[in-house]
Amino acid sequence: MPLKSYLQELRSPNGAMATPRSRVRLGVIGWHLGWSAVSLASMIYLIFLPASVNVLAALAAAALPGVCSVFLLSRDDFRTRQMLVWVWALACLAALGLTGGVLGPLAPWVAAPMAAAVALNQRRLILLGAALSVAVTLFAILFSLMRLFPLPDIVESFWLSSVAVITLVTGLGLSLLPALRMRTEAVRGVEHDRIRFLTLLSEQPHLIIVVDGEGRLLSAYGETPPGLDMALLMKHGLITCAHVPHRLGLMQALEAAQDTGRAEAGFMPHAALDHFIRLNLRRGADGKLYGVLSDASLQHAREDELETARQEAQALNEGKSRFLAGMSHELRTPLNAVIGFSDIMRQQMFGPLTGKYAEYSQLIWESGQHVLDLVNDVLDMSKIEASRYELSLERFDAREPVSAALRLILATAHEKGVTVKSVLPPTPLEVTADKRAIKQMCLNLLSNAVKFTPQGGTITLMLSETGQHSIDIQITDTGVGIAPEDLKRLGKPYEQSGPMEQRAMGTGLGLSLVQALAGLHRGRMTIESELGVGTSVSVLLPVVVNSDQPELPLSPPGASENEMRVALSTETPKPLEDRLYMPPDLTGSDFVIRPAKS
Numbered sequence: 001m002p003l004k005s006y007l008q009e010l011r012s013p014n015g016a017m018a019t020p021r022s023r024v025r026l027g028v029i030g031w032h033l034g035w036s037a038v039s040l041a042s043m044i045y046l047i048f049l050p051a052s053v054n055v056l057a058a059l060a061a062a063a064l065p066g067v068c069s070v071f072l073l074s075r076d077d078f079r080t081r082q083m084l085v086w087v088w089a090l091a092c093l094a095a096l097g098l099t100g101g102v103l104g105p106l107a108p109w110v111a112a113p114m115a116a117a118v119a120l121n122q123r124r125l126i127l128l129g130a131a132l133s134v135a136v137t138l139f140a141i142l143f144s145l146m147r148l149f150p151l152p153d154i155v156e157s158f159w160l161s162s163v164a165v166i167t168l169v170t171g172l173g174l175s176l177l178p179a180l181r182m183r184t185e186a187v188r189g190v191e192h193d194r195i196r197f198l199t200l201l202s203e204q205p206h207l208i209i210v211v212d213g214e215g216r217l218l219s220a221y222g223e224t225p226p227g228l229d230m231a232l233l234m235k236h237g238l239i240t241c242a243h244v245p246h247r248l249g250l251m252q253a254l255e256a257a258q259d260t261g262r263a264e265a266g267f268m269p270h271a272a273l274d275h276f277i278r279l280n281l282r283r284g285a286d287g288k289l290y291g292v293l294s295d296a297s298l299q300h301a302r303e304d305e306l307e308t309a310r311q312e313a314q315a316l317n318e319g320k321s322r323f324l325a326g327m328s329h330e331l332r333t334p335l336n337a338v339i340g341f342s343d344i345m346r347q348q349m350f351g352p353l354t355g356k357y358a359e360y361s362q363l364i365w366e367s368g369q370h371v372l373d374l375v376n377d378v379l380d381m382s383k384i385e386a387s388r389y390e391l392s393l394e395r396f397d398a399r400e401p402v403s404a405a406l407r408l409i410l411a412t413a414h415e416k417g418v419t420v421k422s423v424l425p426p427t428p429l430e431v432t433a434d435k436r437a438i439k440q441m442c443l444n445l446l447s448n449a450v451k452f453t454p455q456g457g458t459i460t461l462m463l464s465e466t467g468q469h470s471i472d473i474q475i476t477d478t479g480v481g482i483a484p485e486d487l488k489r490l491g492k493p494y495e496q497s498g499p500m501e502q503r504a505m506g507t508g509l510g511l512s513l514v515q516a517l518a519g520l521h522r523g524r525m526t527i528e529s530e531l532g533v534g535t536s537v538s539v540l541l542p543v544v545v546n547s548d549q550p551e552l553p554l555s556p557p558g559a560s561e562n563e564m565r566v567a568l569s570t571e572t573p574k575p576l577e578d579r580l581y582m583p584p585d586l587t588g589s590d591f592v593i594r595p596a597k598s
Contacts, residue, residue, distance in 0.1 A: 025076055027181075029069050031119045031174055032084075035167060036066025042163045046156065054149055055156050058095040058106060059163075065091050065116065081120045082128065088113040089132035093139055100151040101143030105160035108168045110137040115168065119175035121182060207293040213258050215239045215250070218288065225295040227272025238279075242267035250279070257281040257289050266296060276300035331375050339368040391434040391520055398429040398438065398471055402463050405442035409450060417455035420446075423462040431471060433541060437517045438473075444510040445475045445537050452535075453479035469542050470523075476536040482529035490527060514539065 043059035065088045092112045099106045117129025201221035210219040215238035224230050233241050242250050246267035253265035261283045278296035281289050345361035406422055413420045449459045457478040466472045490511050515525045523541035
């Protein structure tokens with residue numbers, strides 16, 4: 001790079017070269033050129049004395065390193081600077097050899113390589129310069145002993161000695177200036193960064209603290225959370241700042257942070273119970289605990305409101321469930337009377353009826369049966385929600401309740417023109433479960449299949465043993481199918497799919513009951529469906545269970561890929577609060593504290 005362009009970029013306030021390092025480099029080149037200028041000026045002066053050729057050659061050799069320093073403008077790296085120090089050593093060695101060695105007038109120049117290395121301002125170069133200065137001294141002593149060149153006369157020696165001392169002292173002093181300037185700027189930069197960092201810590205809206213394992217405060221930065229007594233915190237530590245019931249939680253958080261490396265806790269300040277402070281702790285590499293104290297009063301109040309609302313909603317839901325579960329006798333008794341008397345009239349047990357009365361009695365009986373089925377579903381659902389549904393576990397052949405459900409649905413399927421097929425094991429399939437519940441599950445699924453399968457369709461029921469501990473009841477139909485957006489909602493109480501005329505055919509409790517009863521057996525229900533093609537529902541139940549009733553909640557087992565799983569969630573103790581289950585993918589001690597802002 002030409003010197004003019006280099007100087008222009010250096011003076012430019014936005015130039016890439018206008019950096020402290022660039023200014024130091026220009027000072028180094030100026031230092032070398034100044035040394036060369038003094039050496040050349042002395043040589044020109046001594047020509048008119050006149051001086052010997054050896055003296056003039058010595059001064060020319062001394063000017064050579066300064067001329068070589070110009071190469072730093074185009075290539076400034078460690079290797080170039082290292083070569084420049086070697087040039088200094090060779091030039092000084094030549095100058096000393098030509099003037100009599102260590103006994104000659106230029107003997108002070110044995111330290112010139114080290115002075116040049118100091119001007120270059122790199123630790124490794126300074127070590128190299130010192131080593132080369134020692135080497136030059138040794139060679140200068142050798143030259144004096146060998147007396148290869150004669151000593152200059154008295155006049156030449158006077159001027160050469162003066163030039164050597166002046167250049168060395170002045171050059172060594174000036175060489176320290178770039179290094180001192182660079183280090184001063186570095187110290188200023190560090191101090192600026194420290195002030196900026198402290199400002200950042202002190203102005204952020206939380207209080208960053210450093211405590212020991214017992215909660216004693218070591219450092220603190222930032223804004224004091226509202227309600228926190230900083231005087232008490234600094235004097236007695238973190239534990240005493242908390243409301244008495246919350247102190248145990250803080251102590252446990254400190255112990256957890258010491259053991260596991262992190263912990264969180266919340267507490268009310270002892271003197272401001274209307275505030276709430278959140279503490280996050282992390283253990284540092286030095287064993288100290290670093291934490292952040294932040295004001296969480298608003299968040300805590302909202303959490304309290306949400307928890308209160310949740311408890312109220314839960315209490316209302318439980319009250320509704322208990323109310324419905326306790327009305328079993330009151331609801332079923334009048335319905336049984338209506339169904340019984342209409343059945344007597346329908347069968348004309350006490351004499352014949354006219355055509356209209358016979359038709360009306362048939363409608364009354366069918367409507368009563370429909371209402372009774374709905375009431376039974378609602379009551380069973382309420383019992384499960386209220387955790388009052390008890391399984392009656394017994395050992396039996398699983399084919400019995402399945403066959404019973406098939407027999408009950410065959411007449412309805414025949415009237416609608418739907419074909420029902422079954423595939424059952426040829427040998428007994430012993431299970432321990434609630435016989436009525438299995439029959440109810442099969443009946444609900446078959447009823448749904450018949451209800452939503454058009455005339456000429458087919459329903460297939462398959463009962464099989466899967467593995468060593470489970471049975472699979474799978475019911476497949478060629479009905480209308482279920483849309484993907486509806487499939488996500490099915491299994492929740494009172495949720496239905498399809499258009500309004502299709503939803504009017506039920507209450508949306510059939511699948512919910514199947515799922516809940518399967519959950520009570522520690523099983524699961526899965527649904528696969530394609531709109532316009534059909535639906536396949538599978539109920540997987542364990543064969544061997546404990547004699548005690550299974551506890552709630554029940555967690556769903558793993559599911560296979562590309563299936564929409566409807567199963568009980570482990571997040572709720574009630575099997576009716578279902579969720580769509582998606583299978584997992586296989587793939588130092590100081591304080592800078594501000595008071596709380598109002």
